[in-house]
Amino acid sequence: MAQPATVAKNTQKLAATAASMENSTGRMEDSADRRTELAADRTVFAAERTYAAWVRTGLFALASGVGAKATLSTIVPDWLILINSTLLVLFSAFCFFAAVWRSLNPGPPPPPPTVPRIPSLLLLTVNTLLALVSVAALIHIWFGGSFPH
Numbered sequence: 129m130a131q132p133a134t135v136a137k138n139t140q141k142l143a144a145t146a147a148s149m150e151n152s153t154g155r156m157e158d159s160a161d162r163r164t165e166l167a168a169d170r171t172v173f174a175a176e177r178t179y180a181a182w183v184r185t186g187l188f189a190l191a192s193g194v195g196a197k198a199t200l201s202t203i204v205p206d207w208l209i210l211i212n213s214t215l216l217v218l219f220s221a222f223c224f225f226a227a228v229w230r231s232l233n234p235g236p237p238p239p240p241p242t243v244p245r246i247p248s249l250l251l252l253t254v255n256t257l258l259a260l261v262s263v264a265a266l267i268h269i270w271f272g273g274s275f276p277h
Contacts, residue, residue, distance in 0.1 A: 168241040176246065179231045183258070186223030190262055193217035197269050213269045221262040224255040 193216030200209050228251050 164239050165242050168239040169243045172241045172243050172245055175231055179227050179246075179251070182223050182227030182230060183255070186220040186227065186258065186262075188220075189216045189223060190220035190258075190265060193220065193269065194265050210269065214266060217262050217266045217269065221259045221266075224258045224262065228252055228255045 193213040196216065197209055197213045200212075231246075231251050232248055
């Protein structure tokens with residue numbers, strides 16, 4: 129039979145090991161929670177980069193459509209300029225709506241982020257205004273003649 133002193137010593141070692149493992153488990157859970165939070169933050173930042181890319185592409189298409197109308201009038205036939213400008217401006221409006229749609233419908237819900245998101249109403253308002261600019265440019269391309277120099 130084991131000596132009482134040995135049993136007490138082993139019991140203390142076992143208790144110390146259990147406490148150490150409990151502390152370690154707590155740290156691992158905290159670390160996993162922190163990684164999840166950081167992943168959620170990265171998801172928000174990625175969504176904002178995607179939104180910015182859609183808006184940038186839309187602005188470039190809008191400028192290209194308006195620029196085609198303004199600069200190509202002496203080089204190519206008017207019907208070709210009209211088709212090219214129309215497609216570019218319509219594509220810009222599509223990009224503005226796609227940016228909002230992509231931002232508001234990101235797919236499966238990620239964990240809650242710790243960083244603030246751009247307000248949905250602001251995204252919708254800005255992109256609606258950009259789409260209206262696209263429509264105004266399209267109307268001017270179709271009915272307004274050439275742009276002033």
